[in-house]
Amino acid sequence: xxxxxxxxxxxxxxxxxxxxxxxxxxxxxxxxxxxxxxxxxxxxxxxxxxxxxxxxxxxxxxxxxxxxxxxxxxxxxxxxxxxxxxxxxxxxxxxxxxxxxxxxxxxxxxxxxxxxxxxxxxxxxxxxxxxxxxxxxxxxxxxxxxxxxxxxxxxxxxxxxxxxxxxxxxxxxxxxxxxxxxxxxxxxxxxxxxxxxxxxxxxxxxxxxxxxxxxxxxxxxxxxxxxxxxxxxxxxxxxxxxxxxxxxxxxxxxxxxxxxxxxxxxxxxxxxxxxxxxxxxxxxxxxxxxxxxxxxxxxxxxxxxx
Numbered sequence: 001x002x003x004x005x006x007x008x009x010x011x012x013x014x015x016x017x018x019x020x021x022x023x024x025x026x027x028x029x030x031x032x033x034x035x036x037x038x039x040x041x042x043x044x045x046x047x048x049x050x051x052x053x054x055x056x057x058x059x060x061x062x063x064x065x066x067x068x069x070x071x072x073x074x075x076x077x078x079x080x081x082x083x084x085x086x087x088x089x090x091x092x093x094x095x096x097x098x099x100x101x102x103x104x105x106x107x108x109x110x111x112x113x114x115x116x117x118x119x120x121x122x123x124x125x126x127x128x129x130x131x132x133x134x135x136x137x138x139x140x141x142x143x144x145x146x147x148x149x150x151x152x153x154x155x156x157x158x159x160x161x162x163x164x165x166x167x168x169x170x171x172x173x174x175x176x177x178x179x180x181x182x183x184x185x186x187x188x189x190x191x192x193x194x195x196x197x198x199x200x201x202x203x204x205x206x207x208x209x210x211x212x213x214x215x216x217x218x219x220x221x222x223x224x225x226x227x228x229x230x231x232x233x234x235x236x237x238x239x240x241x242x243x244x245x246x247x248x249x250x251x252x253x254x255x256x257x258x259x260x261x262x263x264x265x266x267x268x269x270x271x272x273x274x275x276x277x278x279x280x281x282x283x284x285x286x287x288x289x290x291x292x293x294x295x296x297x298x299x300x301x302x303x304x305x306x
Contacts, residue, residue: 002040003036003043004072005036006036006037006039006040008073009022009037010037010065011069011159013049014058014063018056019037037049044061044065070159070278073159073277074159089117089119089284090120092122093113093123093143094141094142094143095109095125095289096132097144098127098129098146100147101252104252104255108296109122109292112292113288113289116292120285122289127141128207129148129154132144132275133157136276137160143275143276144275146272147271150268150269150271151215152212152215160277161275161277161281164272164273165293166294166297166301166302166304167270167301168250168251168252169265169266170212170249172192172264172266173247173248173249174240174246174262175261176241176259176262178243181243184197190220193220193221193222196217196220198246199226200224200246201226201236201240202229203231209231226245233254237257238258238261240260242260243260252301273304274293
């Protein structure tokens, strides 16, 4: 009989390409992963892997077995969801939330869940959207709140399903009175381009938010760079209010502006969704989380009809 744990490892190898990457995501040693995959080959009696340099490539038989593994794991997740329906909303729920939503929503969601479902044990973890699919497939998370931007959609992740939850505008944050800062401001009609010569406060390079700001500025005809690199939007808005620069921030993080800062809506939307393993949509805890999230969503943000 095929070993479910070994099938998970083979599936992760198909997605990541190296045994070291699989080991890192699932918190194993590379030798342990190699041993388990070798055991799977012995059990099946066919070659599943071929080494090419540092990478490992699946043979046609390996690719076919991964295809079956995806179906098996989906059915397993569905079976688990059906079993949980009889237990109600109870037990641990490991939740990943992207940082700007964690700061605005995590405490409210946690409190709402504890009030409405006292037998549920929610555990909150901040996580970058780029790391969430790995954590979901690896079993470190049960669900994750992710975001994406118009024109910069994330790749389709095998084994992961997502449900749209809400949409928000991106805002240009500027000092309320920039006249005394000595900045050269271009009085054009475009709200972004007029600030091309002002200092900018950017998210850290390599993040989706940084990419979006850079592309938005390039679309408006200029390249933006800055020594200010801040991922926390509360800090960003305080720096804007202090006259350190201008920034692009999500509506969710600008519910309470510090004195000295103002925002201008931009024609750019950020969409948030809840992601979980395929087959898990019927799990009571996942639906309870979505309900709590919608309950604490600030007014003005657009809930998405799923």
